[in-house]
């Protein structure tokens with residue numbers, strides 16, 4: 764009887780270790796930038812996502828306080844055309860890197876609450892297939908930019924530096 768209770772307690776104590784692999788805790792974001800186009804044209808979001816985990820992760824999109832609508836798109840530029848369609852996920856293989864990049868997967872941001880101009884730091888919360896989220900900052904760049912344009916600042920991966928408890932994917936607050 765007593766031995767059984769101890770076994771149950773041990774089992775319960777071990778459980779949290781099993782659920783420790785939230786994607787957001789394992790993903791590092793760098794070179795995150797937005798291409799800002801004139802007028803009502805949508806902005807495009809690009810970044811490098813590195814998965815340090817031993818399990819594959821999948822980006823499902825992002826939320827932003829600056830844009831009412833953020834979609835995950837995939838361009839298929841075959842034959843010089845620039846077609847794109849919405850996708851549900853971008854896979855990030857285990858211990859590998861995936862890119863949101865021109866001509867490939869990208870975020871498409873529309874309906875800004877107020878105009879975003881080059882130089883702005885735009886907070887985006889990346890969302891993953893397992894429900895975990897990662898707060899990041901994308902630097903706004905002009906239409907003719909080809910990359911983030913400056914050495915990456917550590918601030919662009921703020922959620923991942925929350926400390927050893929960052930794998931707690933229940934944090935919905937800011």
Ligand SMILES: [Cu+2]
Nearest residue numbers: 836847870871
């Ligand atoms: Cu697009």
